[in-house]
Amino acid sequence: MNPIFELLRGKQVAAVVCTQWGDTGKGKIVDHLADWSDMVVRPTGGANAGHTIVIDGKRYAFHLIPSGILRDHQGKKNLIGSGVALDPSILLQEITLLVTEGLSWENLFISHRSKLVLPQHIVLDRIREASAKGDKIGTTGRGIGPCYADHYRRIGLIANDLLNPSLFATKLRKNLAEHKRYLESFDREALRAIMQHPHLAHGAFYDETRLFNEEAIIATYARFAEALREAIVDTDALIREELRRGMRIVLEGAQGHRLSIDHGDYPFVTSSDCTVTGLAKGAGLFDSEIDLTIGIVKAYATRVGEGPFPTELGGLASAAWCNTPGVSEAMELERYPETARLLEGGPFGLGVWLRRQGAEYGTTTKRPRRVGWHDGVLHGHAVKRMPKNTILAVTKLDVLSGLPTIQVCEGYEFQGPDYQLGGTEWHSGKVTSYGDSDAHFLAHSHPLYRSLPGWRQQIGDVTRYTQLPGKARDYVELIERLAGRPVRIVSVGPDRNQTFVKKAA
């Protein structure tokens, strides 16, 4: 029996949520849980997320479809919940991929209340980022923010509108009218260029005089509707029914705690609540209905896009390099061809080394992810806000093999001009172990590290916690102490078999 199932004994609903800035390897843990469960639900986020699962050496990358789909042949249900920003075009591309692989999508269900991503959302997202002067978020350009903003402005469309063509057309025209007033203040040539993007049908939605070719959008979404019609249902009711029947459910998080619109480093966040509370809500459940929360913590930290990252290796230079448009894995390899020498190259070089070892290049954007040491303060801050039933899974521990020294942030020295945060005054030089998601505070906090000796051995074939080098265990146990929650799962490689359970202390 899969040892992870021991942790799930007596549970009915489990949630998998990242405790950092996303990209922590949730997909693999969800894939394990999918074997245990009867249903996997993706409750929040959209095609901004990307998860890669490796099964028998084969990589599968999805943005919207729950990772559990690869277990579909066993009749398990996969749901896209009402909290999801649904881009039907991306979903259909993923479905096509499944079909090509000979996998079925018969058990995929889409909430009729999921929020529809429309071409204007992608345009709004991209024009805002392109014209931002010093206040870029570094979004994935998938229209996520504008889609959720429309929902809160009460002008958004939902998946159910796809099932009612004339209502869809009326709502779409109204929505476009609202956005056009704002979009027309931008340079027309810039808008035209943005609308040539493949995610915007290579210009098919552009109209020289009206800006948007409404008929083309309506016709395209009508095709999406035809393809997806059977799958669009009331998923809240479906989940309730499965709960009543005693079925096991996994909630698959997207992004991470620090990217939550409500609890993350605002404004450098996504536009959904990626915490456990957000997951429950996006699946139509209450937090109290989740029996086990698995918080995923990567053995080091990564962040995509802009925003504070106190432990970033190479600091601002790293952020600038990773966020330079067009920088790719190939370009980085060309500039820094000798991997071994990077270990001697100071923090920036170390960051490139770690990025390369961990293959930290975006699934969605292909951007190099900014890389840094584990931040025990920020991690503790996130984990404290998670339910009491939380256990932790440390992922990608193998990536650190070969490092002479590993650093872990245990506190900060505030290094900014005087700043008032809540009831506390911060002066330059003040030392603290206090964590906060305030972006200004974090941008001026300098990390204070504890150094640990690294381990030389490769650990990818370790199958038991006790077989890990003592130094690797010390490291895992430090993460655990700083978080104040038990680490119960450790992952040492991309394959689903490279995962084992750590006994409770």
Ligand code: IMP
């Ligand atoms: P958006 O979600 O595209 O609006 O992007 C907002 C911020 O969230 C940007 O900094 C993105 O890089 C980040 N982000 C969104 N999705 C992910 C993800 O799946 N992994 C890591 N960062 C993400």
